[in-house]
Each structure stands twice: as structure tokens, then as C-alpha cells.
Amino acid sequence: MKQDFSLSRTVFPVGKALKGGRFFSRSIRFAGRWRVVQLGVILLWTSVLPISAVRTGSQFKATDAQVSYIGRVERDERAGTVRYDWVGTYLRVAFTGTQIGMTIADEGESWHNVFIDGKWIRKIRVSGKTPQRILLASHLERGRHELQLQKCTEGEYGCTLVVAFDLPDGGQLLSVPRRERMIEFIGDSYTCGYGTESNRATDPFRLETENCDKAYACILARYFGADYSLVAHSGRGIIRNYGDTVQVSKGNMSQRYGQLFDEHNTVAYDFKAYRPDLVVINLGTNDFSRVVTPTADQYIGAYVKLIARLRRHYGEVPIICVTPHSRSPHLATCLRLLQLQVDTDKKVHFAEFMPAIITPDKDLGASYHPNYSGQKKLAMTLIPLVSAVMGWDLETWKE
Incomplete structure (x- = not known):
């Protein structure tokens, strides 16, 4: 009007x-x-x-x-x-x-x-x-x-x-037409772009240096010319949040995923705004952070429930489960067990970032999170798998 x-x-x-x-x-x-x-x-x-x-x-x-x-x-x-x-x-x-x-x-x-x-x-x-x-x-x-x-x-x-x-x-x-491709990313601070505009690992978090547009998710979506939605919150895990003293945290990503708002209301989301062509999940670092950790059954069980939830809302959409680049041995083992448990779902795929590509002096920003340079490296390692899973052609790097 x-x-x-x-x-x-x-x-x-x-x-x-x-x-x-x-x-x-x-x-x-x-x-x-x-x-x-x-x-x-x-x-x-x-x-x-x-x-x-x-x-x-x-x-x-x-x-x-x-x-x-x-x-x-x-x-x-x-x-x-x-x-x-x-x-x-x-x-x-x-x-x-x-x-x-x-x-x-x-x-x-x-x-x-x-x-x-x-x-x-x-x-x-x-x-x-x-x-x-x-x-x-x-x-x-x-x-x-x-x-x-x-x-x-x-x-x-x-x-x-x-x-x-x-x-x-x-x-x-x-009006501007929506893009033909749509990706939903479910993640934590790595997806949010925490510290992407900082160039020192020892810098504290500052809101003005957080920029999701310089994180792997937006970089990857931009590469493929896709629209995207980020359902992400720093410090949250799929079942346990960073540094929590209990194995199952309140306000974890399994709970937040069903909300219209991240923080300012708990009203349920109706899943009608979009239907993604691809969902990428990158969760687990905070689940296995310091103090206590969930059991393998707790973590894997929560992950399986999230995948089932995606199936109810989005049907047979391809899902890529990413092993975080800062994975602990316990997390890596749990994700391998998860892969065995969902093996019958041929549209669930698993990805790992290339090892040893993040250099501390160049690629880390605030609180030892990947900065823009590090995030570009992470995105580049996922692009070939996304291309293979989705049949999307590779293009000249545009960043």
C-alpha cells in the first residue's frame, strides 16, 4: 500500500x-x-x-x-x-x-x-x-x-x-523473483559468522565483527546462486550447549529449530515460508565441549530425531551432515555411528572438511573462530560434494 x-x-x-x-x-x-x-x-x-x-x-x-x-x-x-x-x-x-x-x-x-x-x-x-x-x-x-x-x-x-x-x-x-535454488543451514557459531571480521584469534567477541555473509553457509549459497535460510545460534548444540553442566540443555538447537524466532518468542514455526532443495546440518562442537558431554546414544538419538523432523516437513530433500572442522575424537566417532544408523536413507549424506586447512595466524578470528579467510576455505571443501549431491554445475570461483 x-x-x-x-x-x-x-x-x-x-x-x-x-x-x-x-x-x-x-x-x-x-x-x-x-x-x-x-x-x-x-x-x-x-x-x-x-x-x-x-x-x-x-x-x-x-x-x-x-x-x-x-x-x-x-x-x-x-x-x-x-x-x-x-x-x-x-x-x-x-x-x-x-x-x-x-x-x-x-x-x-x-x-x-x-x-x-x-x-x-x-x-x-x-x-x-x-x-x-x-x-x-x-x-x-x-x-x-x-x-x-x-x-x-x-x-x-x-x-x-x-x-x-x-x-x-x-x-x-x-518484485524480485526468488532464486530457483534454496538451502537451509542448521548450525552454531561457525554458521552464524562469529568473528568473521576479526583477524586475531585472541580477540574477544564483538557484535560488530560477526557477519554471517562471510561464513561458509552464505559463501556456499552465493557460489551456487541459491537463496538460503540460517537456523543457527552460537554456543548451541543439537542436545547440549557449550559449557553446560548437564547432558541435555534447555534451549538447544533441537528445541529452537521448531521456533519462528530464535530468542524473542517461542511461538511455533509452521514451516510454510519455504521448502529447501537441500539441508546442511553442522552441529556437534558445543555438544562435546568442556565440563560434561552427552552419551553417544543421546547425541545420535537427537540427530536421528532432527532428520526425521526434516523428513516430515520437507519430504525426501537431500540432507548433508557435516563433521565440524574442530571435532573432538568423541564427536567424530558419534557421527560415524550416526552414519551407520541412517544408512538406509540414501538421501542423507556425510561430509568432512579437509584436515589442516585452517592456519591459526591467517584463518582465525575472535575466540579462535574461523574468520573470512578460514570460512572461504571451509566453503570450498563442501562445494564439490554439494555439486555431486544436487547435480549443480561447478562454476568459476566468484568470491
Whole structure:
């Protein structure tokens, strides 16, 4: 639904320009004070500042039929809003005009990647329950453009509410067809992109260095030109969470997998948003972390139940069970026993990352998690198996 409005206040990105950004400065008077505002061909900044804009435009609700959301989201048709918290959830929409903004809020703190016409523009930080207008991109060429906005941090830290899209006067939203391929990834911090933008293993976790788009799952999906959904949470196992003192943890991934939200509600997910062509499971590192561990029967039993659940919801979709690159001997043994137990299901496949490919000095980020360099190596080792299982052709590496 289209509504007319006058922009009396918007949010304008300023700050340090990233590589490739070009800008110039202009002094503008705000409330009796002069401030320097940086204007650019395309906005490549990571902080925001309110400014006044004397012009008219159009606003479109977040639930507009032209907008596609990929992942688990809650739509409020009456309010016209869309809410989600799972890492990697993204929206895609085309638009006409020279710029696009949006009205957005967050119950905590979330970072989002902004892509225009398939190119990464910048990351934005969204925080605060009061909806705010953010100018995503400006000074574009006239004509049709595509926006993709991806939540690249975990639901533990924030739940995003998309309220509306803002376009200049005469601008329109247009639909973007969904991709023909769809992959669902079920995982933990390795799938979430924990520490992918850190370059030192001894760095502590910081939300601003988590970026799922630089983790193996998104890299692999991008390679095959597939849409994707991440059902992942750092520190969680299929039955036991990291460092827990019990063998069966509350809030493990077996429980969370059935939820519409990762952290902000326990309402059941109806499994109607999409049907994947492939499911990739990468769980087990946290199950066998320090303090205590589940028995082999507990871990394998939970894994078999998850596979059965996938069969109920998705039918005979191929499933790839990945042995984590940081596997312990106990975990490796359990996964071999699992393989024997599900041997009659010919559409369940098993994969291992190539050994010794992660070098500590180059490939590890925060808290000894793979950074972008390490994640690319992990993705490259899975690509041949995905190609073989799915019959998808290999292409020239595009990262």
C-alpha cells in the first residue's frame, strides 16, 4: 500500500568512508548550529545522523507484496510490519528512483548488510524500539535498482522490526523473483559468522565483527546462486550447549529449530515460508565441549530425531551432515555411528572438511573462530560434494 508523506526528518549516514567511497562536505544549519554533512555518490558509512530534508516522497509498508523476505519472519498485516531475529534473514525488493530509505527498529542491537544492485554498500547498526528512518543509498542513477538487506548478527542480541520503505516522489517498489535454488543451514557459531571480521584469534567477541555473509553457509549459497535460510545460534548444540553442566540443555538447537524466532518468542514455526532443495546440518562442537558431554546414544538419538523432523516437513530433500572442522575424537566417532544408523536413507549424506586447512595466524578470528579467510576455505571443501549431491554445475570461483 502506498502512502504520501513529507520528509521533514530523515537519518543520514556520515563517518569514515570505506574503500571506493567518494564524498564532499557541505555546511548546513540545524537548530541554530552549523554542522558539516558529507554527501556521496553512494553512501558508504556506518553511523547515522538526523538531518532535515525539504522534499516529498512515498512510503510503502513493510508487508508490501513486492517485498520478499527469505527466512523465518512474522508478518503483521494490520500494522504493516515484519519482525524477525534469526541471523541471516534478508529481504529483497527492486525500486525505481535515485535513493531508498527505510523505517526500522530493533528490540536490542542488530547489524545489517546493505546491498544495492548486487554490490555490498555498507553495514548499518539498528538499535532502539522507536522506529527510525535510515537512508540506505543515495545519488543512484535514475531507473530500476535492487535492494537486499541482510541481518548479519544473531537473534540473541536483537530482534528487528521493519516498518516501511521510503522512496522519493514517484518511486515504486517492484518484485524480485526468488532464486530457483534454496538451502537451509542448521548450525552454531561457525554458521552464524562469529568473528568473521576479526583477524586475531585472541580477540574477544564483538557484535560488530560477526557477519554471517562471510561464513561458509552464505559463501556456499552465493557460489551456487541459491537463496538460503540460517537456523543457527552460537554456543548451541543439537542436545547440549557449550559449557553446560548437564547432558541435555534447555534451549538447544533441537528445541529452537521448531521456533519462528530464535530468542524473542517461542511461538511455533509452521514451516510454510519455504521448502529447501537441500539441508546442511553442522552441529556437534558445543555438544562435546568442556565440563560434561552427552552419551553417544543421546547425541545420535537427537540427530536421528532432527532428520526425521526434516523428513516430515520437507519430504525426501537431500540432507548433508557435516563433521565440524574442530571435532573432538568423541564427536567424530558419534557421527560415524550416526552414519551407520541412517544408512538406509540414501538421501542423507556425510561430509568432512579437509584436515589442516585452517592456519591459526591467517584463518582465525575472535575466540579462535574461523574468520573470512578460514570460512572461504571451509566453503570450498563442501562445494564439490554439494555439486555431486544436487547435480549443480561447478562454476568459476566468484568470491
